[in-house]
Amino acid sequence: MKLYSRLAMSVLSLAFLCLSLTPSTAFAADMSEDTETCIACHEIVTPGIVEDWQKSRHSHVSPAEGLAKDKQERRISVSEVAEKLAGAAVGCAECHMMNRDKHSDSFEHNGYTIHTVVSPDDCAACHPVEVKEYADNLMSQAYANLMANPVYAMMIDSVNGSHEFDGAVMHMHASDDISNADSCLACHGTDVKITGKETRDTDMGEMEFPTLSNWPNNGVGRLNPDGSTGACSSCHMRHQFSIEVARKPYTCAQCHKGPDVPAYKVYSVSVHGNIQKSVDKEWDYNAVPWVIGKHFTAPTCATCHASLVIDQNGEVLAKRSHRMNDRLPWRLFGIPYAHPHPISADTTQILNKAGLNLPTELSGEPVSKFLIDDQEMAKRLKAMQSVCLGCHSGQWVEGHFARLDKSIETSNHMTLQATKILSKAWEEALAEGIPQGKSPFDEAIELKWVEQWLFYGNSIRFATAMGGADYGVFANGRWVQQKNLQEMFDYLKFLRVSKSEKP
Numbered sequence: 001m002k003l004y005s006r007l008a009m010s011v012l013s014l015a016f017l018c019l020s021l022t023p024s025t026a027f028a029a030d031m032s033e034d035t036e037t038c039i040a041c042h043e044i045v046t047p048g049i050v051e052d053w054q055k056s057r058h059s060h061v062s063p064a065e066g067l068a069k070d071k072q073e074r075r076i077s078v079s080e081v082a083e084k085l086a087g088a089a090v091g092c093a094e095c096h097m098m099n100r101d102k103h104s105d106s107f108e109h110n111g112y113t114i115h116t117v118v119s120p121d122d123c124a125a126c127h128p129v130e131v132k133e134y135a136d137n138l139m140s141q142a143y144a145n146l147m148a149n150p151v152y153a154m155m156i157d158s159v160n161g162s163h164e165f166d167g168a169v170m171h172m173h174a175s176d177d178i179s180n181a182d183s184c185l186a187c188h189g190t191d192v193k194i195t196g197k198e199t200r201d202t203d204m205g206e207m208e209f210p211t212l213s214n215w216p217n218n219g220v221g222r223l224n225p226d227g228s229t230g231a232c233s234s235c236h237m238r239h240q241f242s243i244e245v246a247r248k249p250y251t252c253a254q255c256h257k258g259p260d261v262p263a264y265k266v267y268s269v270s271v272h273g274n275i276q277k278s279v280d281k282e283w284d285y286n287a288v289p290w291v292i293g294k295h296f297t298a299p300t301c302a303t304c305h306a307s308l309v310i311d312q313n314g315e316v317l318a319k320r321s322h323r324m325n326d327r328l329p330w331r332l333f334g335i336p337y338a339h340p341h342p343i344s345a346d347t348t349q350i351l352n353k354a355g356l357n358l359p360t361e362l363s364g365e366p367v368s369k370f371l372i373d374d375q376e377m378a379k380r381l382k383a384m385q386s387v388c389l390g391c392h393s394g395q396w397v398e399g400h401f402a403r404l405d406k407s408i409e410t411s412n413h414m415t416l417q418a419t420k421i422l423s424k425a426w427e428e429a430l431a432e433g434i435p436q437g438k439s440p441f442d443e444a445i446e447l448k449w450v451e452q453w454l455f456y457g458n459s460i461r462f463a464t465a466m467g468g469a470d471y472g473v474f475a476n477g478r479w480v481q482q483k484n485l486q487e488m489f490d491y492l493k494f495l496r497v498s499k500s501e502k503p
Helices: 002-020 023-027 033-045 047-054 063-067 092-096 128-135 138-147 150-160 177-182 184-188 243-247 263-269 271-282 301-305 374-388 394-427 444-466 478-501
Strands: 107-109 112-114 163-165 170-172 193-202 205-213 316-318
Touching (some): 033 047, 033 092, 138 184, 150 177, 150 184, 177 184, 243 301, 263 271, 301 374, 374 394, 394 444, 394 478, 444 478
Antiparallel strands (some): 107 112, 163 170, 193 205
């Protein structure tokens, strides 16, 4: 009887021990010796990071185990895993010591050479296809496309620069690096450089670290110390790098929420967004491949733009892609007009007839040489419609995209009228802008012109594309766009009168 009791107590004790173990502790893949060394210190110094990583797939499944899965179920794209990476969890050492000779931010740390900034080129050890696709994506060039474009640079100075009124004239000063990093470049990415070294007093004693400029940053087009561009952690946040997080619309909302790109605001009030918020607790965001109707019942941003989506018969509706415009014929983001997508991710090479790095003329005509042709547009449209047809009838889908075509046409038309008014102001010397070699972003009538396309035109098109009706009407939509146009016209008349009354 006593033996039986002792045995029972032992079993219960073992059961409680197992319950007390976190899933990461109970089921984690073997760690490399280097990662074990990292964990030994960092579970004390940065416990949140360690706990986060222990919940990740990286800590549970080795690259070799990932590669052994059925091709459609794989989350890695490498054809063969390097021997040194194959059998262990993807941990601290596997990422922060990868390609260390290429990293200018590499430094000696407790007997190891590590780097701070983990880049897409590091992730390419297991995810080469994803990294290559991302490199062809507009997001990967977001820093240069913004900062190396003289037109956009003037806008940045207008928004972020310091303005000073001296009693007679308003002076505008250039923006500074910190303000830029805190605003535009928080999404576009910063240029991270090594500026020196510093000694810090840590829990483990004094240690020397490199100092990084424009850091921290997770922007999509970040320039990294190893020469690569982009940040996988923009969507797959450190240190879980979760596919669930990347698939949820809140991740995209980090950058796609403001009046210039109101994608999340529109989605959140759409039927799809309503379904997602209401019943997504029943969805499986982690499934690969993602089965429409089984794992989810309404699209998120990732469904339409990135994920491998199949139906319940196993038919592929959309291939996984990290080139986010693979299913997009139109670039809805009007600068200043909606237009076919650029051929190259590097848009700084685009030059219109006026010598501006813009994908359209100011009169609205696309600079076709640098943009995809009708055949490519049709291919991309078909790819997007394939996702829609997983739930909707052909007539529904055709009607939806016919509305989008009309929305692009009418919102571009309203931008053209605003451009005509502004051009008159420039022509009559009532304002100074592009013809005078001055900024088109620093006078009242010019700012209203920017709002016409950057806020209202974009809102209208996104509302049509995603079904957020009021954002296409009264909430920065058609009502506001026509009101803004009338105000521009009235202001032009005011400027004319003011000029004629001057002695």
